[in-house]
Amino acid sequence: MPNSAPETKLRINLNLLHPKELQTRLGEKFIKWLVTYGRFIVIFVEIIVVSAFVARFKYDADLDQLKKDINADLPYIEEQATDEALIDQTQNKLALIDKTYLSYDRWQSTTLLLATLTPKSIVFIGLSLEDKDEKSVIFRVNGSTLSNTDLGIFLNNLRGQDTLSEINLTNIAFEDNQIVFTITGASSEL
Numbered sequence: 001m002p003n004s005a006p007e008t009k010l011r012i013n014l015n016l017l018h019p020k021e022l023q024t025r026l027g028e029k030f031i032k033w034l035v036t037y038g039r040f041i042v043i044f045v046e047i048i049v050v051s052a053f054v055a056r057f058k059y060d061a062d063l064d065q066l067k068k069d070i071n072a073d074l075p076y077i078e079e080q081a082t083d084e085a086l087i088d089q090t091q092n093k094l095a096l097i098d099k100t101y102l103s104y105d106r107w108q109s110t111t112l113l114l115a116t117l118t119p120k121s122i123v124f125i126g127l128s129l130e131d132k133d134e135k136s137v138i139f140r141v142n143g144s145t146l147s148n149t150d151l152g153i154f155l156n157n158l159r160g161q162d163t164l165s166e167i168n169l170t171n172i173a174f175e176d177n178q179i180v181f182t183i184t185g186a187s188s189e190l
Contacts, residue, residue: 136188
């Protein structure tokens with residue numbers, strides 16, 4: 001027999017799967033991640049974009065409806081502008097009166113005294129108060145009434161007070177079945 005060596009078979013180990021021992025490059029990792037999870041991100045972003053697009057149509061329609069409602073109510077609002085100006089003017093006058101009234105104790109006492117002495121049928125049209133000196137206030141009452149008896153009672157009530165002096169009926173007139181009058185006087189502290 002010829003010199004024969006045992007025959008060894010040539011064996012090759014071929015692993016077709018990706019070997020775990022080798023590190024993958026960053027680009028390969030990113031592509032794998034993009035293929036697996038990136039599609040979900042793209043779908044989610046597309047849902048948000050479509051939702052925003054649909055919401056834009058809804059909000060545009062709401063805005064148009066609001067503009068139509070405002071334009072429909074605009075004539076009524078413009079019609080009320082004079083009333084609003086009158087109310088603002090009245091509120092400013094009341095604020096000034098309140099500020100002035102609260103700052104002077106003599107004015108408060110004079111106003112309260114006039115209010116308690118006035119019969120119910122007399123309506124004040126105007127009331128002006130001025131400081132005469134440090135202890136007295138000059139007042140002027142413009143008013144109207146339907147009864148001259150109530151006017152006489154009012155004058156007698158004013159003249160009967162010790163703190164009131166110089167009570168004069170300075171003007172009297174008849175307008176629209178009413179007696180319009182002006183009374184002046186002075187109020188002093190005791």
